[in-house]
Amino acid sequence: MNRQETPEPMAKLVMITPESKLKPVIRALHALGALHIEEHKKSETMDIGSPMKESEQISSLLVRIRSLQSSLALSLKPGRDLGGDFGREQKADLHRNLGRSDKIQSAKQSSSQQPGKDAFSASRIREMESFYGKLDKQLSILQAESDTLKQAVSQLSLELKNLKEIDALGIDIPFFSGFSSLSSFVGTVKAAEGLPEKLADAISQVTADFSLRIANHEQPLVAVFVRKDAERGVAGILAEFDFKPMAVPVLGKGETLKQAIKDKARELDLAQKGVKETLLEISQIAHRQSKRMLQDEAVLSAEIERQEAPLRFGRTDFAYVVTGWIPEKDCKSSMKEIRKAAAGKIFIEASEPGHHDKVPVKLHNSPGTRPFEFFLNLYSLPSYGEKDPTKIISILFPILFGFMLGDVGYGIVTLALSYYLKKKFGDQQLFGIIKYASISSIFFGILFGEYFGFEEFGHFEFWHILSRAHDLTELGIIAIAIGFVHLNIGLGLGFSNVLRHHGLKMAIFEKGSWWVLQAGAALIGLYLAKLLPTISLYAGISLILAFAVMIVKGEGIKGLVEMPAIFSNMLSYARLMAIGVSSVELAIVINEQSLEMFHKGAAGVIGGILVLLVGHSINLGLGLLGSFLHSLRLHYVEFFSKFFTGGGMRYQPFGKKEGSD
Amino acid sequence: MAEIGSAIIATSAAVAIATSAFAAAWAEYKIGTAAIGAMAEKEELFGKGLILTVIPETIVIFGLVVAILILGKI
Numbered sequence: 001m002n003r004q005e006t007p008e009p010m011a012k013l014v015m016i017t018p019e020s021k022l023k024p025v026i027r028a029l030h031a032l033g034a035l036h037i038e039e040h041k042k043s044e045t046m047d048i049g050s051p052m053k054e055s056e057q058i059s060s061l062l063v064r065i066r067s068l069q070s071s072l073a074l075s076l077k078p079g080r081d082l083g084g085d086f087g088r089e090q091k092a093d094l095h096r097n098l099g100r101s102d103k104i105q106s107a108k109q110s111s112s113q114q115p116g117k118d119a120f121s122a123s124r125i126r127e128m129e130s131f132y133g134k135l136d137k138q139l140s141i142l143q144a145e146s147d148t149l150k151q152a153v154s155q156l157s158l159e160l161k162n163l164k165e166i167d168a169l170g171i172d173i174p175f176f177s178g179f180s181s182l183s184s185f186v187g188t189v190k191a192a193e194g195l196p197e198k199l200a201d202a203i204s205q206v207t208a209d210f211s212l213r214i215a216n217h218e219q220p221l222v223a224v225f226v227r228k229d230a231e232r233g234v235a236g237i238l239a240e241f242d243f244k245p246m247a248v249p250v251l252g253k254g255e256t257l258k259q260a261i262k263d264k265a266r267e268l269d270l271a272q273k274g275v276k277e278t279l280l281e282i283s284q285i286a287h288r289q290s291k292r293m294l295q296d297e298a299v300l301s302a303e304i305e306r307q308e309a310p311l312r313f314g315r316t317d318f319a320y321v322v323t324g325w326i327p328e329k330d331c332k333s334s335m336k337e338i339r340k341a342a343a344g345k346i347f348i349e350a351s352e353p354g355h356h357d358k359v360p361v362k363l364h365n366s367p368g369t370r371p372f373e374f375f376l377n378l379y380s381l382p383s384y385g386e387k388d389p390t391k392i393i394s395i396l397f398p399i400l401f402g403f404m405l406g407d408v409g410y411g412i413v414t415l416a417l418s419y420y421l422k423k424k425f426g427d428q429q430l431f432g433i434i435k436y437a438s439i440s441s442i443f444f445g446i447l448f449g450e451y452f453g454f455e456e457f458g459h460f461e462f463w464h465i466l467s468r469a470h471d472l473t474e475l476g477i478i479a480i481a482i483g484f485v486h487l488n489i490g491l492g493l494g495f496s497n498v499l500r501h502h503g504l505k506m507a508i509f510e511k512g513s514w515w516v517l518q519a520g521a522a523l524i525g526l527y528l529a530k531l532l533p534t535i536s537l538y539a540g541i542s543l544i545l546a547f548a549v550m551i552v553k554g555e556g557i558k559g560l561v562e563m564p565a566i567f568s569n570m571l572s573y574a575r576l577m578a579i580g581v582s583s584v585e586l587a588i589v590i591n592e593q594s595l596e597m598f599h600k601g602a603a604g605v606i607g608g609i610l611v612l613l614v615g616h617s618i619n620l621g622l623g624l625l626g627s628f629l630h631s632l633r634l635h636y637v638e639f640f641s642k643f644f645t646g647g648g649m650r651y652q653p654f655g656k657k658e659g660s661d
Numbered sequence: 662m663a664e665i666g667s668a669i670i671a672t673s674a675a676v677a678i679a680t681s682a683f684a685a686a687w688a689e690y691k692i693g694t695a696a697i698g699a700m701a702e703k704e705e706l707f708g709k710g711l712i713l714t715v716i717p718e719t720i721v722i723f724g725l726v727v728a729i730l731i732l733g734k735i
Contacts, residue, residue, distance in 0.1 A: 378708035476729070572719045574726055633715045636708075 005387050007648065008362040009328040010036075011350045013335070016319050021342040023052070025322070026309045028341035030302065030655035032334050035324040036360040037654050040314035049310030049320055057125060058307060062300045064132050068139070069293055072286035128296060135289065139282065146278035149271050156268040163249055163261045168215035169223050172257050176223075176248045183231040185224040190242040195220055199241060206233035221246070302655070309654065325353075325360050325651070359384035361648035369394040371432025379636055380646030387497055389644065393635060394436070396486060400631035402440030403482065404579045405623050406468065407587070409452035409616075411441030414624060437628070452616060453587020468584045475577045483573025486634070487566065490642030491515065497643055509554030511642075514566055517547040521567070569638045575630050583623040590615030674728040681724025688717035 013035065017025050029035050040048050166173065166186070176184045192198065196214050199222065203210050207230035213223045222243075226234045235243075251260050314321035326334055335348050353359045361381045363373050365388070372394040382388050405411065415438035422431045449455055449464025456462060468475055491511050499507040520543030526532040527540065551559035590611060597608035640646075696710030 379712070380708070472729070476726075568719065568723075571726060572722055574722050575718070578722065578725050629711070629715060630718075633712065633718070636712045637716060 005391070007382060007384055007386075007388055008364045008651075010325045010353060010359050010362075010384070010651075011328045011331040012353055012357065012359075013322075013324050013326055013331070014349045014351075015322040015338065016347040017322070017342055018319050018345055021345050022049075022310065022320050024341040024343075025338060025346065026306050028338050029322075030306050030309075032330075032337060032653075033656035034330045034334055034653050035322075035326050035655075036651050037309070037312050037322065037324040039312045040321065040323065046314040046316060046321065049313040049315040051311060052307045054122070054125060055304060055307035057129075058300055058304050061125065061128055061132065062297065062304060064136065065293055065297050065300065068132065068136060069297065071139070072282070072290070072293075128300075135285070139285065142278050142282050142285075146275055146282070149274045149278065152271045153268065153275060156264060156271055159249060160261065160264040160268055162246060163257065163264055165216060165221045165246075166223075166248070167257055167261060169213045169221060170215070171213060171223055173248060173251050173260075181228050183226055183228050183234075185222070185226075185234065185238060185243070185245065186248055187222065187238075187243050187245040189220050189222055189238070189244075191218060191220055192241075195241075202237045202240070203234055206230055206237060210234070305655070324654070326350075326653075327362065353384065358649055360651035362651035363388055363390060365390050371429040371436070372397065374429035374433060375632065375635065376646075377429075379640070380644075381648030381650060383645050383648045385501075386645055386648070387493060387643075389493065389640075392489070392493070396489070396639070397433070397631055397635060398436045398440035400482070400486075400576065400634055401437040401627050402442075402444040403479070403576050404627035404630065405437070405441040405583065406444035406448045406580055407450040407452065407583070407623075408442050408445035409450075410620050410623060411438045411443075411445050413620060414438040414441065434624075441627075450584060450587075453584060453591050453619075468580055469588060472577070472581065475581065476574055479573050479576035480570055482576060483570045483634075483638070486573070486639055487569055487642060488515075488518075490639045494643030497645075506554060509550045510559075511554075513547050513550035513554060513559075516543050516550065517563065517566065520544040520547060569641075572638055573634065575634075579623075579626050579630055583619060583626070586619045586622075587616065590619060670731055670734050674731040677728040677731060678721070678724045681720050681727075685717045685720040685724075688720070689714055692717065 015025070040046065042048050169186075176186060189195070189199070196212070199214070200212055203212065203224065203226075207226055209227055209230070211225040215221050222238075224234060224238065249260065251257070255263075310320065314323075331350050335350060338348060339346060361384050363376065363381070365373060369391050372390045375393055375397070376382065376388075376390060402411075405414075414434055418431045418434040418438060421434075422428070425431075445451070446463075447465050448468050449462035450468065451457075451462060454462075455464070455467060455469065466474060466478075491514050495507050495511040498510050502510075520540045523532065523536045523540030523543065527534065527537040547563075548560055551563070555562075594608035594611040594615070597604040597611060600607075693714045696706070696714050699706045700710055
């Protein structure tokens with residue numbers, strides 16, 4: 001059996017270790033990063049373990065660091081140039097480096113565990129606690145300072161504004177108070193057309209003795225002076241104009257308004273500078289400490305994982321039981337490591353997976369086909385011992401995709417797109433798939449002679465085997481033929497799966513029977529097309545009857561009900577034609593429209609180019625999405641249903657970061 | 662008369678594809694809503710939801726095949 005075709009073989013490890021050796025064992029397991037721990041369920045005989053004693057301390061420390069990180073990251077946002085950005089890239093980078101050094105370190109120390117070099121002594125935690133406590137305090141003082149200063153800034157700028165407005169009125173401040181017979185009103189009113197006249201009119205109805213000043217006509221500021229006895233009446237009048245009184249600033253002794261404005265402006269400037277300085281100080285701290293914080297956070301998260309590991313173990317009064325899965329190839333060396341860590345005080349047993357074990361699944365494909373694991377991750381992993389279809393999908397998916405998109409121009413654009421996306425967002429499986437799919441599109445584009453929907457250039461017709469825009473019938477037949485081949489590959493895979501697990505008899509009944517059905521249908525079809533004599537009709541009917549008996553034996557009545565499915569499945573591949581043709585036709589329409597515009601002067605040329613660009617972008621987007629989803633669907637629905645069981649549990653080793661593999 | 666016949670054939674083809682498209686759309690609407698609902702609960706169901714959602718698309722393909730067969734009669 002080819003090892004590449006099934007998920008990685010696993011061995012089951014059962015370990016029993018005394019409580020005294022629990023810590024070094026967990027450390028060794030974490031460093032190995034290879035054991036998928038099977039969680040223990042609480043039972044009558046065995047409880048689950050409880051987290052180690054420092055876990056609470058560490059998790060609160062982690063919370064503190066993370067909250068510091070997020071508050072500092074916020075303060076850093078405007079000043080990216082400071083370089084202390086807790087951005088994704090840097091973080092990922094650091095995590096990678098940390099992971100590596102962690103591994104190297106653990107390999108060096110192996111599991112000898114000198115207590116002095118224990119990365120997680122209580123003193124280290126204490127040291128971190130005091131460091132982050134101090135940092136927290138320092139930051140909160142700075143934060144409070146900047147808050148007070150910000151408040152002062154807003155207060156001062158309000159006062160300055162008031163002073164300036166009063167200055168605009170042209171009345172010096174001492175005039176506003178200190179008269180026994182004079183009342184003054186200062187404040188804003190609602191803006192209105194002809195406000196001074198209206199206001200003067202209204203006030204003169206109450207008293208003839210008044211003085212009115214108005215400044216700033218968008219948000220008018222008024223000052224009204226009247227005799228004390230008219231105060232009440234004027235207040236009523238002003239209320240009708242939406243009067244809002246303004247607090248008149250108090251000046252120091254011997255200070256003039258102009259001077260006051262100058263002084264306030266200086267004060268404001270100082271406060272603003274102060275705010276800037278404290279913010280700068282905070283961001284400098286962030287810049288200085290960002291690296292250490294990231295490191296500590298990574299170390300602590302790893303530690304908390306170790307601290308909480310006993311929750312997944314079984315516990316008796318004196319010992320812990322760890323059950324897990326490890327790739328068979330790592331089994332021996334890992335067992336040695338663990339034994340060494342526990343100084344021999346451990347019982348380890350490795351065994352082959354039993355029939356009822358739920359074994360975690362780790363796919364292992366060559367780098368070339370690995371992107372296509374994406375489809376299984378999206379759908380369901382194969383169960384342990386089942387064939388991993390990644391490799392075959394990596395060949396079939398691009399063929400179906402290319403057949404639908406099938407245009408040299410579009411293929412080149414999507415190929416470039418896949419490289420661009422890869423550069424921008426890192427190496428992701430999806431981009432790898434798009435790359436292969438685009439290459440296939442270019443290939444089919446050459447076969448169909450399509451270049452951005454153009455089948456000819458001027459009078460030169462591109463070479464092609466088949467024109468998708470014209471040879472619809474042939475295209476449909478080829479599409480169904482592809483379906484026929486595709487489905488039968490699926491049946492073949494199914495046959496070999498059943499053969500391996502349930503023997504030849506079941507394989508013939510369950511999967512082979514479908515070939516009998518297809519042969520029968522073909523015979524009847526050929527008879528109906530008058531290509532074969534009558535005898536073939538009877539042969540066909542008897543084959544179908546044979547199928548019925550076989551499938552009932554293999555899958556029960558359910559199988560019989562599914563009989564038409566294989567033909568409807570095949571018909572379903574007509575979408576290969578339908579989507580392809582719709583994409584071509586749309587491209588042709590875009591080209592024709594724009595070419596027509598090209599004959600209509602300069603504006604027409606610009607319009608034509610726009611139509612070309614926008615039209616082809618939309619068509620490419622639709623084509624990419626449609627071709628991708630439909631080839632995916634053909635795999636998931638039509639192809640997988642012939643052989644794939646799935647339901648595998650993902651292999652998630654203890655101590656390994658997700659996605660670090 | 663031949664022209665009326667062609668028109669009827671063309672219309673029948675249109676009806677074949679239109680009704681099957683409506684049927685598929687309606688089915689996908691129902692399944693899609695349910696799939697999104699399920700995904701809100703459990704994000705890993707995206708793959709399965711996607712598959713279930715596109716299953717009715719085959720209906721349109723059948724409609725298309727029938728339409729092409731009908732058009733062949735012109």
